[in-house]
Amino acid sequence: xxxxxxxxxxxxxxxxxxxxxxxxxxxxxxxxxxxxxxxxxxxxxxxxxxxxxxxxxxxxxxxxxxxxxxxxxxxxxxxxxxxxxxxxxxxxxxxxxxxxxxxxxxxxxxxxxxxxxxxxxxxxxxxxxxxxxxxxxxxxxxxxxxxxxxxxxxxxxxxxxxxxxxxxxxxxxxxxxxxxxxxxxxxxxxxxxxxxxxxxxxxxxxxxxxxxxxxxxxxxxxxxxxxxxxxxxxxxxxxxxxxxxxxxxxxxxxxxxxxxxxxxxxxxxxxxxxxxxxxxxxxxxxxxxxxxxxxxxxxxxxxxxxxxxxxxxxxxxxxxxxxxxxxxxxxxxxxxxxxxxxxxxxxxxxxxxxxxxxxxxxxxxxxxxxxxxxxxxxxxxxxxxx
Amino acid sequence: xxxxxxxxxxxxxxxxxxxxxxxxxxxxxxxxxxxxxxxxxxxxxxxxxxxxxxxxxxxxxxxxxxxxxxxxxxxxxxxxxxxxxxxxxxxxxxxxxxxxxxxxxxxxxxxxxxxxxxxxxxxxxxxxxxxxxxxxxxxxxxxxxxxxxxxxxxxxxxxxxxxxxxxxxxxxxxxxxxxxxxxxxxxxxxxxxxxxxxxxxxxxxxxxxxxxxxxxxxxxxxxxxxxxxxxxxxxxxxxxxxxxxxxxxxxxxxxxxxxxxxxxxxxxxxxxxxxxxxxxxxxxxxxxxxxxxxxxxxxxxxxxxxxxxxxxxxxxxxxxxxxxxxxxxxxxxxxxxxxxxxxxxxxxxxxxxxxxxxxxxxxxxxxxxxxxxxxxxxxxxxxxxxxxxxxxxxxxxxxxxxxxxxxxxxxxxxxxxxxxxxxxxxxxxxxxxxxxxxxxxxxxxxxxxxxxxxxxxxxxxxxxxxxxxxxxxxxxxxxxxxxxxxxxxxxxxxxxxxxxxxxxxxxxxxxxxxxxxxxxxxxxxxxxxxxxxxxxxxxxxxxxxxxxxxxxxxxxxxxxxxxxxxxxxxxxxxxxx
Numbered sequence: 001x002x003x004x005x006x007x008x009x010x011x012x013x014x015x016x017x018x019x020x021x022x023x024x025x026x027x028x029x030x031x032x033x034x035x036x037x038x039x040x041x042x043x044x045x046x047x048x049x050x051x052x053x054x055x056x057x058x059x060x061x062x063x064x065x066x067x068x069x070x071x072x073x074x075x076x077x078x079x080x081x082x083x084x085x086x087x088x089x090x091x092x093x094x095x096x097x098x099x100x101x102x103x104x105x106x107x108x109x110x111x112x113x114x115x116x117x118x119x120x121x122x123x124x125x126x127x128x129x130x131x132x133x134x135x136x137x138x139x140x141x142x143x144x145x146x147x148x149x150x151x152x153x154x155x156x157x158x159x160x161x162x163x164x165x166x167x168x169x170x171x172x173x174x175x176x177x178x179x180x181x182x183x184x185x186x187x188x189x190x191x192x193x194x195x196x197x198x199x200x201x202x203x204x205x206x207x208x209x210x211x212x213x214x215x216x217x218x219x220x221x222x223x224x225x226x227x228x229x230x231x232x233x234x235x236x237x238x239x240x241x242x243x244x245x246x247x248x249x250x251x252x253x254x255x256x257x258x259x260x261x262x263x264x265x266x267x268x269x270x271x272x273x274x275x276x277x278x279x280x281x282x283x284x285x286x287x288x289x290x291x292x293x294x295x296x297x298x299x300x301x302x303x304x305x306x307x308x309x310x311x312x313x314x315x316x317x318x319x320x321x322x323x324x325x326x327x328x329x330x331x332x333x334x335x336x337x338x339x340x341x342x343x344x345x346x347x348x349x350x351x352x353x354x355x356x357x358x359x360x361x362x363x364x365x366x367x368x369x370x371x372x373x374x375x376x377x378x379x380x381x382x383x384x385x386x
Numbered sequence: 387x388x389x390x391x392x393x394x395x396x397x398x399x400x401x402x403x404x405x406x407x408x409x410x411x412x413x414x415x416x417x418x419x420x421x422x423x424x425x426x427x428x429x430x431x432x433x434x435x436x437x438x439x440x441x442x443x444x445x446x447x448x449x450x451x452x453x454x455x456x457x458x459x460x461x462x463x464x465x466x467x468x469x470x471x472x473x474x475x476x477x478x479x480x481x482x483x484x485x486x487x488x489x490x491x492x493x494x495x496x497x498x499x500x501x502x503x504x505x506x507x508x509x510x511x512x513x514x515x516x517x518x519x520x521x522x523x524x525x526x527x528x529x530x531x532x533x534x535x536x537x538x539x540x541x542x543x544x545x546x547x548x549x550x551x552x553x554x555x556x557x558x559x560x561x562x563x564x565x566x567x568x569x570x571x572x573x574x575x576x577x578x579x580x581x582x583x584x585x586x587x588x589x590x591x592x593x594x595x596x597x598x599x600x601x602x603x604x605x606x607x608x609x610x611x612x613x614x615x616x617x618x619x620x621x622x623x624x625x626x627x628x629x630x631x632x633x634x635x636x637x638x639x640x641x642x643x644x645x646x647x648x649x650x651x652x653x654x655x656x657x658x659x660x661x662x663x664x665x666x667x668x669x670x671x672x673x674x675x676x677x678x679x680x681x682x683x684x685x686x687x688x689x690x691x692x693x694x695x696x697x698x699x700x701x702x703x704x705x706x707x708x709x710x711x712x713x714x715x716x717x718x719x720x721x722x723x724x725x726x727x728x729x730x731x732x733x734x735x736x737x738x739x740x741x742x743x744x745x746x747x748x749x750x751x752x753x754x755x756x757x758x759x760x761x762x763x764x765x766x767x768x769x770x771x772x773x774x775x776x777x778x779x780x781x782x783x784x785x786x787x788x789x790x791x792x793x794x795x796x797x798x799x800x801x802x803x804x805x806x807x808x809x810x811x812x813x814x815x816x817x818x819x820x821x822x823x824x825x826x827x828x829x830x831x832x833x834x835x836x837x838x839x840x841x842x843x844x845x846x847x848x849x850x851x852x853x854x855x856x857x858x859x860x861x862x863x864x865x866x867x868x869x870x871x872x873x874x875x876x877x878x879x880x881x882x883x884x885x886x887x888x889x890x891x892x893x894x895x896x897x898x899x900x901x902x903x904x905x906x907x908x909x910x911x912x913x914x915x916x917x918x919x920x921x922x923x924x925x926x927x928x929x930x931x932x933x934x935x936x937x938x939x940x941x942x943x944x945x946x947x948x949x950x951x952x953x954x955x956x957x958x959x960x961x962x963x
Binding site for chain 2: 096154155156200207222
């Protein structure tokens, strides 16, 4: 059934449909609408779940870890400073191999105090061992959340479903909300591989001395390396039931492209508009939307960029002292590839500033004229008179 | 030791985590401890304030569990007459109750009354009187003090003879307290508790000081419990026209109900004045209480004054009678107007005549209720033993105890009962040990700061885990555990019934009300097995099997959380020995 939903509520609907048993969260803009709706579902009986109110995001994740250790489906959502506060426990969730799913609404970190879209928060958690899936539309948000549970429970790793603040979280779009029966078919009830057991008492996450620790870390990496294949399986199952699929990356007009844009999130939509204009002018331009950032889908990216001369990476984030994070990752990904294109790094749209069609033209003009990329990222849309 | 497990999933996703199936018993956290908790019960402020030292926190605990037998036993341990005291005691316990600092004091006397009443139909006769010990005591007066002496003495094995000048037991309980406060049936039922072959009542026996020597020959000790038998005279011109208040109350209680109509002056500000006024109101008269100071200084208990005024009694302040004149069928009373004078060292406001200002008012009757005093023959100031509630001197080498109103400064039923208990314990110590031991033993039996002493401690030894002298303050109660709940309002008869009959004004709690009210009690200082300590112990070091709660010192790390959490200050932390 199609309904007009804001992106936040697309998440809430998905969490309701997966029959999560424990939801624990602390409100923070722009994430609050997600758990606000879920708290109502818990209160009015639409969900048979425990909503745990906590005093901080640190405790929210701790509650999810506890509940997941007990063997139930859990959910939380956060943003920005809240996610940063969770940092310690994000590592714990991975190390304990708990299939927790979180909605992460991309928001800038202060100061200056800013509640708008920016990728710095999720990318700061790059190395915590969470699978990260970036979304572009409300429908993708709902679908990805459903998939996230199946993926997490298959590989025993936590998943972050990432969506842009306001551009996606607070924008209303028509969304096809699946029926419960179909979701139950796609996602059977959760059978934990490891959980606390009162009949046979155990403690999880005990001390691991040097003789054990390294193997456990290796096990996480092995699991991460299996994610791409498992994600594809999940997508196949999903397509079978719901008829939709997304892929770890989504190329557009890339087959013959000499220039390929690459980015994550909602700005990919704007970019496609710009590309149509550029194509009309005779430029061979395409765009790749990066959905899966962790694990990084090396093979897919290498294959899709194989014929391009120049790649234009848009980062709505900045690793100070090194530049755009997606660009760095892409350069690292392409280094081992025999035939790799030039990779140009642009930073735009921080702290909720619009990334317009004209900005993409500006990037294209720059790249078309350039002989080789600068070391540093180029900043687009700066107000020099500020 | 830690173990690791590896689980291969059907899809071969690696999963290696650390997991342990050993328990924490090997981790003896007790070695970290430098302070240790212990169960240390204390005295509740209500018990400390009770002249009889009743273990009220325990009574309320049993009452809230519907364990009326245990509640009654706790009451009867220290008090022979809970059904009476639940009605007539001015309940200093409630003024001390810690709950007043949260919302309102617990209605302790209503609960006592309920339990006492239950006792009238279930345990009227005290069935644990022990074997006689061979000694025999004589008691002069069958009022509250004399009855208390008999009750406690018989419980220590003494045979008792009670000499009473009237033809019935009870003293002021029978003749002085109006039946709207203490119905005759309750009084008689409760006095049944002294129905024992070895407590002999000898009625119509008026004993004088001269007869004491003769009596002495037949008894091992004598207890003078004759009370303040003489009313204090007004000492003004025309006083012969006034009626004595205590006499009037006595007549009203007897079947010779006098006829008194019209506007009646009641001179005085004590409880007798209030009792007279409220009785006259019920007889159809218009009572006016005239007091030489103001309401604030009236010795009568505040809630009694409130009840009287509510029923329609009029109070006129700062008027002191100077003359009564009979004029036709009327009595004209001239009053000197009074005004505040200096404040004494004790902080009490004095009142002095306001110049020559006077008023004269007509009344149909004048009742004098300015107090009572003992018969002059009992006066004495040479004591061999002087305690808070009794005094003793030897007459013809035999100990004679002065008890009740003859010695106590606060002349209430409960203080008279306390006096009897104290005198009996003092005598028992004298007889079995020596006179020199009395103070020491009484100190051991002291409840809270005293002077109340506990018959329980005297006969059964120190209470387990109880520190009798430490009193629980409100600050030590963990009030987070107690939501605010207002006191349960007690049932009363209608205002109309009050004015037209001697029916008991307060009808008391029903069972639900009583249990709800008893549940409001914090149970200050006693362990009521709420289990909070065990639930909060982070080391699970508190064990509870059946009735025994104990701390596993191998694992208690001395964090003190149990003590912080204990809602009622029944635990202490002490430095590791």
